[in-house]
Structures are given as C-alpha cells and as structure tokens.
Amino acid sequence: MTDSTSISLPADQRRREFIGGAKATFPLIVGAIPFGIIFGTLAEPSGLSAVGALAMSIIVFAGSSQFIVLGLLAAGAALPVIIATTFVVNLRHILYAANLVPKVRHLPQRWRILMAFGLTDETFAAVSSRYLQQEDIREAHWFYLGSFCAMYGNWVLCTAIGVALGEIFPDMTQWGLDFAMSVTFIGMVMPYLKNKPMWAAVIVAGAMAIATAALPHKLGLIIAALSGVAVGLSLQMLLTQTNTHSPAPDKEPQ
Structure with a gap:
C-alpha cells in the first residue's frame, strides 16, 4: 500500500x-x-x-x-x-x-x-x-x-x-x-558585504557610476557594473591564489 x-x-x-x-x-x-x-x-x-x-x-x-x-x-x-x-x-x-x-x-x-x-x-x-x-x-x-x-x-x-x-x-x-x-x-x-572583494566591487561600482553619470543612454551604469565585477573578481582570485601558495603553519612538536 x-x-x-x-x-x-x-x-x-x-x-x-x-x-x-x-x-x-x-x-x-x-x-x-x-x-x-x-x-x-x-x-x-x-x-x-x-x-x-x-x-x-x-x-x-x-x-x-x-x-x-x-x-x-x-x-x-x-x-x-x-x-x-x-x-x-x-x-x-x-x-x-x-x-x-x-x-x-x-x-x-x-x-x-x-x-x-x-x-x-x-x-x-x-x-x-x-x-x-x-x-x-x-x-x-x-x-x-x-x-x-x-x-x-x-x-x-x-x-x-x-x-x-x-x-x-x-x-x-x-x-x-x-x-x-x-x-x-x-x-x-x-547582506552581501561580508568580505573584501564584495566591498571592493561595491565601492568601485559606486565611484564609476558617479564618474560616468553624464554618459548618454545610461551607459555609465553598465560601465560601473562591469568595473565592479572586474575588480571584485580580480581581488577574489588574488586572495585565493595567495591563500593557496601561503606556507602551511608548522606543526607543534609531539
């Protein structure tokens, strides 16, 4: 059944x-x-x-x-x-x-x-x-x-x-x-601002949006978004690479 x-x-x-x-x-x-x-x-x-x-x-x-x-x-x-x-x-x-x-x-x-x-x-x-x-x-x-x-x-x-x-x-x-x-x-x-890449992306996007506000057809929004994504992703990859290649801490003697 x-x-x-x-x-x-x-x-x-x-x-x-x-x-x-x-x-x-x-x-x-x-x-x-x-x-x-x-x-x-x-x-x-x-x-x-x-x-x-x-x-x-x-x-x-x-x-x-x-x-x-x-x-x-x-x-x-x-x-x-x-x-x-x-x-x-x-x-x-x-x-x-x-x-x-x-x-x-x-x-x-x-x-x-x-x-x-x-x-x-x-x-x-x-x-x-x-x-x-x-x-x-x-x-x-x-x-x-x-x-x-x-x-x-x-x-x-x-x-x-x-x-x-x-x-x-x-x-x-x-x-x-x-x-x-x-x-x-x-x-x-x-809620997403929990790490350095996210903060960097937001700050750069905001700054670029202000700097490109005068561009026609709201193109500044796209430039700002792409700039924020590029900076955030680059910083994330850099931090990941740094953590990967950093030496492991020495183990304490038994």
Whole structure:
C-alpha cells in the first residue's frame, strides 16, 4: 500500500518554497510600493495613457526602464532612441542571468522563459540568498516563482493605484517618495558585504557610476557594473591564489 504522506510531500515542498519566496521578497516590496505609485502618477503627464501605463507594467515589468521611457517620451525622443536606451539599462540583467544559469540548467525551457521574464533586482536578491543558504535546489524554482509573483502583482497594482491617485493628487511626485527605492537597493546589497572583494566591487561600482553619470543612454551604469565585477573578481582570485601558495603553519612538536 502506498504511503499517502510520501505522495503529498512534493506538493507541500513546492507550496513552502512558493510562500518562502514571497516572504523573502516582502521587505523589498515595501520599498518598491512608492516607486510603482510614482510611475503611475507620472504616466499621463509624460504623454502615456492610463491604459498604456498599465500595459507597460504588465508586459514590460521593468521599473527603471519604464521611468526612462517616461522621461524620453516627455522629451519627444524617437522610438529607436527609447529602445536603445532601455536596452542598455537592462543589460545588467545579463549579469544576473549568468549567475543563475548553473542553478536552472536542469529546468525545462518553459520554466526558464518564465524566470527570464520575472528576473528583477529584487527577485534576484531574494533568490540568490535562497541558493546560497541551501544545497538542495531541485524545487528552488518555486521559491523564484513566489518571489516573481509577489513583485509582479505589487508592481501592476501600484501602477494602477498611481494612475488613479495621479488624477486626485497631481502633485504626488513632489512628496519625495522616490527615496524608498534607493533605500531598497541599499538593503539588497548590504547582506552581501561580508568580505573584501564584495566591498571592493561595491565601492568601485559606486565611484564609476558617479564618474560616468553624464554618459548618454545610461551607459555609465553598465560601465560601473562591469568595473565592479572586474575588480571584485580580480581581488577574489588574488586572495585565493595567495591563500593557496601561503606556507602551511608548522606543526607543534609531539
């Protein structure tokens, strides 16, 4: 006779992973709420209809790129310029994807397509923590799905709220709510600052982002990210090589 408990375990584990992903992402969602509302309030003044704003959040689902699109629309930029600029800004996701490839290689294509669409800064931070803390990653894609669904639902809902409130409170953009996203990104980075390579990567990336802020099409972000990765990886390899070649301590006499 088959044990019913053994049959229900996979479903229970997937449910726990899904809920765990949503819970892990919740603190980051709190910071993203004002960001989504502000996008909704800015849409119509920038020349994007309420339906267009909601459609962009549903189909594009990329916060920083959506804000850039609004700015370019307001400035009357041509479509090729808008596409090229948002493409450059989103190149950072290649770094995220490269980190996740070894962990999702066992999944079917339909899962990887879904995960590619749901890849955001917040979900990557939450999922990276999950992969680092537990060796068993067979059902970790359900954790990813929970994080993605939480972020996606929050972003679309907050866009709708922003569109509605924009008509009631047209000066909401002056309330200073945009600070929340900066705090969110700081909170995403801080848990990983546990060694010298990570500190070096963050410091160099921050310095390069400031130094290249004037470059067109947000190219400075990519330069800053690549510089931080290069410095952090180089320092990590140097420290590993140093530790490998350092002489072993002399054993105490018996």
